[in-house]
Amino acid sequence: xxxxxxxxLNWYLILSAILFALGIAGFLYRRSIITVxxxxxxxxxxxxxxxxxxxxxxxxxDGHIFSFFVMVVAxxxxxxxxxxxxxxxxxxxxxxxxxxxxxxx
Amino acid sequence: MDLTYIxxxxxKLVILFGxxxxxxxxxxxxxxxxxxxxxxxxxxxxxGPHGLLQPLADVIKLITKEGMIPSHVHKVTYVxxxxxxxxxxxxxxxxxxxxxxxxxxxxxxxISTWLxxxxxRIGAIFVLAISAVGVYGVALAGWSSNNKYSLLGGLRSSxxxxxxxxxxxxxxxxxxxxxxxxxxxDIVLWQxxxxxxxxxxxxxxQVFPLQIFAFILFLIAAFAETNRIxxxxxxxxxxxxxxxxxxxxxxxxxxxxxAEYCNMVTxxxxxxxxxxxxxxxxxxAPWSDYVAPAVFLLAGLVSAWAALNPARPKxxxxxxxxxxxxxxxxxxFLAGEFVFPIINxxxxxxxxFCAKTGGLxxxxxxxxxxxxxxxxxxxxxxxxxxxxxxxxxxxxxxxxVVALLPR
Amino acid sequence: MDTALFIVFAVIALLCGxxxxxxxxxxxxxxxxxxxMSALAVLYLLLGAEFLAAAQMIVYAGAxxxxxxxxxMLLNAGTERVTPTRHLLKVMGVPLxxxxxxxxxxxxxxxxxxxxxxxxxxxxxxxxxEVGIPLFTRYLLPFEVTSVLILIAIIGAIILAQKEID
Numbered sequence: 151x152x153x154x155x156x157x158x159l160n161w162y163l164i165l166s167a168i169l170f171a172l173g174i175a176g177f178l179y180r181r182s183i184i185t186v187x188x189x190x191x192x193x194x195x196x197x198x199x200x201x202x203x204x205x206x207x208x209x210x211x212d213g214h215i216f217s218f219f220v221m222v223v224a225x226x227x228x229x230x231x232x233x234x235x236x237x238x239x240x241x242x243x244x245x246x247x248x249x250x251x252x253x254x255x
Numbered sequence: 256m257d258l259t260y261i262x263x264x265x266x267k268l269v270i271l272f273g274x275x276x277x278x279x280x281x282x283x284x285x286x287x288x289x290x291x292x293x294x295x296x297x298x299x300x301x302x303g304p305h306g307l308l309q310p311l312a313d314v315i316k317l318i319t320k321e322g323m324i325p326s327h328v329h330k331v332t333y334v335x336x337x338x339x340x341x342x343x344x345x346x347x348x349x350x351x352x353x354x355x356x357x358x359x360x361x362x363x364x365x366i367s368t369w370l371x372x373x374x375x376r377i378g379a380i381f382v383l384a385i386s387a388v389g390v391y392g393v394a395l396a397g398w399s400s401n402n403k404y405s406l407l408g409g410l411r412s413s414x415x416x417x418x419x420x421x422x423x424x425x426x427x428x429x430x431x432x433x434x435x436x437x438x439x440x441d442i443v444l445w446q447x448x449x450x451x452x453x454x455x456x457x458x459x460x461q462v463f464p465l466q467i468f469a470f471i472l473f474l475i476a477a478f479a480e481t482n483r484i485x486x487x488x489x490x491x492x493x494x495x496x497x498x499x500x501x502x503x504x505x506x507x508x509x510x511x512x513x514a515e516y517c518n519m520v521t522x523x524x525x526x527x528x529x530x531x532x533x534x535x536x537x538x539x540a541p542w543s544d545y546v547a548p549a550v551f552l553l554a555g556l557v558s559a560w561a562a563l564n565p566a567r568p569k570x571x572x573x574x575x576x577x578x579x580x581x582x583x584x585x586x587x588f589l590a591g592e593f594v595f596p597i598i599n600x601x602x603x604x605x606x607x608f609c610a611k612t613g614g615l616x617x618x619x620x621x622x623x624x625x626x627x628x629x630x631x632x633x634x635x636x637x638x639x640x641x642x643x644x645x646x647x648x649x650x651x652x653x654x655x656v657v658a659l660l661p662r
Numbered sequence: 663m664d665t666a667l668f669i670v671f672a673v674i675a676l677l678c679g680x681x682x683x684x685x686x687x688x689x690x691x692x693x694x695x696x697x698x699m700s701a702l703a704v705l706y707l708l709l710g711a712e713f714l715a716a717a718q719m720i721v722y723a724g725a726x727x728x729x730x731x732x733x734x735m736l737l738n739a740g741t742e743r744v745t746p747t748r749h750l751l752k753v754m755g756v757p758l759x760x761x762x763x764x765x766x767x768x769x770x771x772x773x774x775x776x777x778x779x780x781x782x783x784x785x786x787x788x789x790x791x792e793v794g795i796p797l798f799t800r801y802l803l804p805f806e807v808t809s810v811l812i813l814i815a816i817i818g819a820i821i822l823a824q825k826e827i828d
Contacts, residue, residue: 156779157668160771162705165672167766169679169698175759176683182742184688184734188695191726192682195702198718206709206785207778214714214793215801221721222808226815228726232733233822239737246743332689376789380716387724391696394728398689398735410735417728437790 162203169196181246183238187231194224263368271372275348279516280310286620293624304573314509322505325400332399337503337510340392344517347385350378351524352440354534354604359597370534370604371440378439379431382525383424386480390416392514393482393489397499409499411631412489416480418638423476425646429469429653430458430529439525443533453539457532462656468649470530472642474618477522479638481515484623488631523615524608531611534604544599547606548588555581664781668708675701688739692730699723710785713793 169192176189198217205213235245242250284299284306291298299306324333354370375381390413397409431437434445448456459470479486489499500511527533536543555578562574588606591598629637678697685691699722706715786792797805 155663155665156781156784157665157708159778159780160773161668161672162709162780163770163773164767165675165705167770168676168763171759171763171766172676172679172683179683180742182688182739184730184737184739185682185691185742188682188688188691188730191722192679192695192698195699195722198714199702199705202706202709202711202714203780205711205788206780209785209787211787211792211796214711214788215797217711217714218717218793218797219804219808221717222812225721225726226811228729229815229819230822232729233819235733236737236823245737245739329689332693335693375712377712377716380713380720380790384716384719384724387720388696388700390724390728391731394731394735395693398731406735410732413728413732417725420724 159203159207163200166196166200166203169193169199181248183235183245183247183250186247187228187235191224191228194220259364259366263366264372267368267370267372271348275345275517275520278520279513280314282516282520282616283313283512284310285616286623289617289620290624293621304569304576317505317509320505322507325502327401328502329399329401332395333502334507336392336396336399337507337514339395340389340514341510341517343385343389343392344514344521347382347521348517348524349373350375350381350439351521351528352443352533353608354601357600359600369440370601374438374440377437379427379437379442379525379529382521383420383427386423386518386522387417387420389514389518392511393499396503396511400499400502402502405499405501408489408501412482412499415486415489415631415634415638416482418635419476419479419486419642422472422638422642422646423480425643425650426469426473426476427529428650429466430461432650432653432657433458433461433466439528439533443528443535446532447535449539455532455535455537457530457535459530462653465649465652465656466530468645469653470526472646472649473526473530474615476642477526478619478622479634481518481522483515483519483619485626485628486634488628488634519616519619520612523612523619526615527608527611531615533611534608536603536607543607544588544592544603547603548585548592550610551581551584551588555579555585664708667782668705671701671704671708675705686742688734688742689731692727692734695730696723696727699727708782709780709788710783711788713788713790 173189173193173196176192177186180186180189198220201213201217201220203213205211205217238250239245244250287309288298288306299309302309302312324330349372352369352371352374356367356369358365358367360366393416394409394413397405397407397412400406400409430442434442436442436445442458446455446457450456450460454460459466478484482489500508503511536546558574558578558581561570562578565571565574587598588602591602675698678694678701681694682691682698685694699718703715703718703723706712706718
């Protein structure tokens, strides 16, 4: 049934977990707000891979649809988040999260 | 995955690559000649007969020029950008079908293959995806050059490309709604057939005036996607010091050039497939086979007349060659019609496909020689306040027609 | 063949992911993220999700990342200032991450004991028609809600990024 060169599904899930962990590492460690934001996108991508892998497992298409919605939400979030970053840069003149962390200017 | 399949695919790949590279080089020659004749001058005619070796001279010049990387650029993206541009431009050719299934036997093997590298179930949105990622070649080139003109040119060009992707996708959705499939092969096969025996079932003639709007919308969006006049402000020489490819020289510049022409070829091929019926002839089979020999006969007679009344002294020697070549093609097509059906099986669909694509490329070049260019804010306003709403209306109308008419 | 493709693109995704976290210039991180997304698109194709792969390239790699690159270019975001990290942190950080990853991998290995095999063509239900029909019938409400969500995002982005009217 399965051809000789087939990949176990676990490997996809492990890859998804590693990418998610890398996203968390970037989110916690980096100091430029744009790179932090990109690490969030990396986490969302890892989750998408996980959804699609499980959709293959159950042979249903619902995982794909959920992944599609995750993409749409990520697009909306990227648009608003980058607009916020632009405004923050206009006011604080810096992109490092340590320098823009105080609420009072 | 047997050996026949692999060999056939490799042969197709080699033929496609060779023809594509030659076409890109000679497309530049055609463009220069057509624009020159529009501007009442001869164009390149010294390098080889009628300037036919001009592309070769240009290639040699570009390769042997000193390819330098300026010291102030961001080196990784500077080198990556033209590579990305030309790779992505060449990838989308793989899903374009140039003809139907051909069957013949050579050396005892029965070969049956489509004139296409591969057919994807998602062919139409694959081309859209590749053109979406193709924006990076331009944006990164503009940024990495560390030069304010390049940066402005790159940002403007990529903003223009992503703005016009939307009307392009909306206009692309209309024939997809009618054909009910995303694969290019099935879209062309859906356009087979004739109304009243002689009006072809092409997508541009469906739902009568509506698809013509979709066709025009797609063409205009395609002009903007490929950064051609009237939308080429970001790379115009007299506006922005050549825009995003200011700091590039030699092979990298040649890559951008090649990428632009390849994008042009891809987008005309896609337009032909979606709207003009791909490789399907204009009227039904027995009579449409005589169009190709008739066209080349006409070309041969015109060349023979030009050889007999030469405008320049060298024409006495060059035009007879052209006339002979045209008559040779006429003989080939007639032989294919009456003697060897295999020739007609391959050559007829290719002739119709190339005729339609060539006609559209001529329109592209014609527009370049004729129209002035848009200012940048006019361009963006045109995309967002005119093309996008019109695209939505056309798509909604097509969707309504598809939903209401019984299938 | 499938194994070779998976390994190549998984390694590309991993290397680009590590590059994203390690690079100091935001443009290099952005390019690495585009690399991750493209590698993941190929992996989606291997898992039979062809529509999702095309959507990933069009939406994620072709629109969202272009937005990121525009913002980085407009803000002229330069290289991050490198603060000296404590030596202990560097020495203990990497092995701890490796241990954590090993534990996670072990747990996942235990989750699906009879590991299902993935081969190209194993799942045929990922084409545009198969994704589209449930999207417009069973999941119609979330679809319409996401369209409102995008409208909200557009309005928010326009207002936030507007020039101030003096």
